[in-house]
Amino acid sequence: MQKSWWKILAAVLVVYTAITGLLLEVPRLAILNETIRNLYFHVPMWFAMVVLFTISVWYSVRSLSTQSEADDVRAVESANTGIIFGILGIVTGAVWAKFTWGQFWSFDPKQNFAAISLLLYFAYFVLRNAIDEEQKRSKIAAIYNIFAFPMMIVLLFVLPRLQDSLHPGNGGNPGFNSYDLDSRMRMVFYPACLGWILIGYWVYTLRFRTKTLENKQNTL
Amino acid sequence: MQLAQQVKHLIKKEIILEWRSKYALNGVLLYVVSTVFVCFMSFQVVEKITWNALFWIIMLFASINAIAKSFLQESRGRQLYIYTLVSPAALIIAKTIYNSLLMMLLTVIALAFYSLVFEPSKDIDILMYLLAAVLGSLSFATIFTMVSAIASKTGNGGMLMAILSFPIIIPVLIVLIKFAKNAIDGLDRSVSLDEIGLLAVINVIVMTVALLLFPYLWRD
Numbered sequence: 001m002q003k004s005w006w007k008i009l010a011a012v013l014v015v016y017t018a019i020t021g022l023l024l025e026v027p028r029l030a031i032l033n034e035t036i037r038n039l040y041f042h043v044p045m046w047f048a049m050v051v052l053f054t055i056s057v058w059y060s061v062r063s064l065s066t067q068s069e070a071d072d073v074r075a076v077e078s079a080n081t082g083i084i085f086g087i088l089g090i091v092t093g094a095v096w097a098k099f100t101w102g103q104f105w106s107f108d109p110k111q112n113f114a115a116i117s118l119l120l121y122f123a124y125f126v127l128r129n130a131i132d133e134e135q136k137r138s139k140i141a142a143i144y145n146i147f148a149f150p151m152m153i154v155l156l157f158v159l160p161r162l163q164d165s166l167h168p169g170n171g172g173n174p175g176f177n178s179y180d181l182d183s184r185m186r187m188v189f190y191p192a193c194l195g196w197i198l199i200g201y202w203v204y205t206l207r208f209r210t211k212t213l214e215n216k217q218n219t220l
Numbered sequence: 221m222q223l224a225q226q227v228k229h230l231i232k233k234e235i236i237l238e239w240r241s242k243y244a245l246n247g248v249l250l251y252v253v254s255t256v257f258v259c260f261m262s263f264q265v266v267e268k269i270t271w272n273a274l275f276w277i278i279m280l281f282a283s284i285n286a287i288a289k290s291f292l293q294e295s296r297g298r299q300l301y302i303y304t305l306v307s308p309a310a311l312i313i314a315k316t317i318y319n320s321l322l323m324m325l326l327t328v329i330a331l332a333f334y335s336l337v338f339e340p341s342k343d344i345d346i347l348m349y350l351l352a353a354v355l356g357s358l359s360f361a362t363i364f365t366m367v368s369a370i371a372s373k374t375g376n377g378g379m380l381m382a383i384l385s386f387p388i389i390i391p392v393l394i395v396l397i398k399f400a401k402n403a404i405d406g407l408d409r410s411v412s413l414d415e416i417g418l419l420a421v422i423n424v425i426v427m428t429v430a431l432l433l434f435p436y437l438w439r440d
Binding site: 064113116117119120122123126127130131136139140142143144146147148150151154155158159162163 | 366367370373374375376380383384386387388390391394395398414415418422425426429430433436437
């Protein structure tokens with residue numbers, strides 16, 4: 001019970017944001033109107049994804065020096081969970097875009113870059129499947145993971161700033177910055193980010209544990 | 221000091237090997253020439269945007285073909301021999317420098333032939349376009365060299381080379397195409413400073429990561 005306080009916190013936070021996010025007052029901004037509530041559900045997905053991919057890279061770096069199987073499994077499973085959050089981020093973004101931009105997918109730079117950054121991680125899994133030998137697989141996959149991570153950062157955080165995008169926060173569209181996000185929204189937005197990051201971490205630990213058990217069963 | 225000596229000798233070895241067979245150079249030149257001809261026969265006349273896009277697509281595939289062989293082609297015995305002689309850092313530096321030189325030569329020849337067949341637009345800034353071509357070949361060389369090293373470890377390298385390198389090269393390609401388009405439109409040179417800076421930063425990151433990771437990748 002003492003060790004699971006953060007799981008309870010995660011569940012409470014996510015339930016809290018789901019309720020308050022839909023019920024509380026939000027500022028009326030042009031174009032966005034009520035869809036601004038998507039901020040509570042769409043943006044935390046990306047935060048959770050980046051955190052999970054960072055964990056994945058961290059364990060990839062460790063597995064290069066320790067050569068331990070557990071580190072490798074951790075790297076894979078956090079990347080796996082990160083991909084789920086990335087897909088959820090794209091889907092919530094696409095649904096929102098349907099109601100504000102008129103189309104699910106309008107080839108906005110932000111959408112494209114998000115999709116490409118997921119491709120990076122799909123390539124990571126293709127690479128893993130291509131190698132049979134376990135030691136070699138963990139080493140080479142770890143190297144590719146570390147190599148791809150800076151590119152994902154460039155794709156998600158640098159390139160969209162150089163291009164014209166309709167995404168809130170770009171090119172003068174109202175979005176996530178100091179004067180648009182008033183204190184009422186902060187009350188929901190920050191807990192939402194923390195809650196979803198914790199949920200993501202929780203999913204990752206569960207996946208890691210089941211995978212370790214599976215591996216153990218296979219070796220017996 | 222010793223590192224510089226090793227790098228020098230390795231580059232010399234690559235150049236001599238290439239000069240004896242002229243396999244990469246001739247093969248890729250033939251590839252570029254025939255692709256440009258096919259494009260000429262199907263397009264006849266191209267617009268400015270198509271002119272730029274077509275050039276980079278041709279260069280992308282030419283460079284993958286040229287660089288993929290840098291590690292895939294080495295036999296196991298020779299790799300083992302080099303391993304006993306030089307440090308891994310020297311090898312990756314030498315391969316990257318050699319591939320950059322090869323790519324620059326190829327790109328300049330290809331650009332010359334390409335503009336002979338398809339007339340470039342009148343207000344093109346030739347110097348800037350050349351700079352874009354050189355920076356592009358440099359980025360292709362640094363990224364593909366490392367990916368080719370990773371792919372060569374997997375067994376069926378040729379197939380994986382494309383899967384692993386495309387998601388990584390797309391962000392670079394987007395910046396490159398934008399930079400090259402500024403040059404074609406003859407925009408003021410200060411407009412492209414952002415892109416030049418970003419390309420330089422990406423190259424530096426890729427080189428550092430490659431230098432750090434290659435020693436792990438190399439030993440089996």
